[in-house]
Amino acid sequence: xxxxxxxxxxxxxxxxxxxxxxxxxxxxxxxxxxxxxxxxxxxxxxxxxxxxxxxxxxxxxxxxxxxxxxxxxxxxxxxxxxxxxxxxxxxxxxxxxxxxxxxxxxxxxxxxxxxxxxxxxxxxxxxxxxxxxxxxxxxxxxxxxxxxxxxxxxxxxxxxxxxxxxxxxxxxxxxxxxxxxxxxxxxxxxxxxxxxxxxxxxxxxxxxxxxxxxxxxxxxxxxxxxxx
Numbered sequence: 721x722x723x724x725x726x727x728x729x730x731x732x733x734x735x736x737x738x739x740x741x742x743x744x745x746x747x748x749x750x751x752x753x754x755x756x757x758x759x760x761x762x763x764x765x766x767x768x769x770x771x772x773x774x775x776x777x778x779x780x781x782x783x784x785x786x787x788x789x790x791x792x793x794x795x796x797x798x799x800x801x802x803x804x805x806x807x808x809x810x811x812x813x814x815x816x817x818x819x820x821x822x823x824x825x826x827x828x829x830x831x832x833x834x835x836x837x838x839x840x841x842x843x844x845x846x847x848x849x850x851x852x853x854x855x856x857x858x859x860x861x862x863x864x865x866x867x868x869x870x871x872x873x874x875x876x877x878x879x880x881x882x883x884x885x886x887x888x889x890x891x892x893x894x895x896x897x898x899x900x901x902x903x904x905x906x907x908x909x910x911x912x913x914x915x916x917x918x919x920x921x922x923x924x925x926x927x928x929x930x931x932x933x934x935x936x937x938x939x940x941x942x943x944x945x946x947x948x
Contacts, residue, residue: 801857803822803853803866803868805869806819806917806920806921806924808921814840816836816839816842816845817834817925820852822853832923833849850869
């Protein structure tokens with residue numbers, strides 16, 4: 721079995737990422753899998769449903785530089801769409817509930833999704849989950865967005881890991897922005913505290929407490945057994 725289940729199913733179908741091996745090994749595998757989606761979207765621009773995108777098996781190389789964002793008409797009165805990302809878990813490690821909410825300039829919800837990820841990093845879970853929000857925007861020709869994510873989802877890495885890890889996570893978020901720009905989507909991302917991101921945070925928490933909490937003890941016990 722591969723480390724990752726098929727995460728490219730419909731975003732409304734529960735997906736799990738099985739945590740095997742070190743976090744570092746997972747990080748090295750993460751970026752190529754995430755960026756398979758770029759080539760797929762470019763080949764399937766006529767696809768109308770998220771679940772209908774057929775992704776290639778081959779890997780594509782990482783984006784090393786962030787392309788210039790597409791020009792946005794500054795005279796236009798149109799406001800950007802927004803993507804709100806959040807993650808929640810009960811313990812300081814273990815399964816994570818991740819959510820996103822996509823809103824139009826009128827603050828109306830266009831799409832929302834929540835899933836479970838089995839990884840010891842909120843950042844990796846959010847990065848995986850962000851891909852599905854990106855698919856929605858690309859397929860629905862939404863070309864100007866602001867992506868908000870919890871402030872502590874990245875900052876926590878500074879407290880728990882080396883500075884190199886912080887740079888690595890930060891670079892992955894920058895690469896997400898680069899991928900959007902390549903697809904003709906102008907993207908800016910900002911920190912969002914739990915108070916300003918309350919709706920997405922509640923989604924992630926409610927999902928965790930209703931769908932994941934029963935699995936936490938069993939999963940945690942297996943992790944502890946492996947250390948004995």
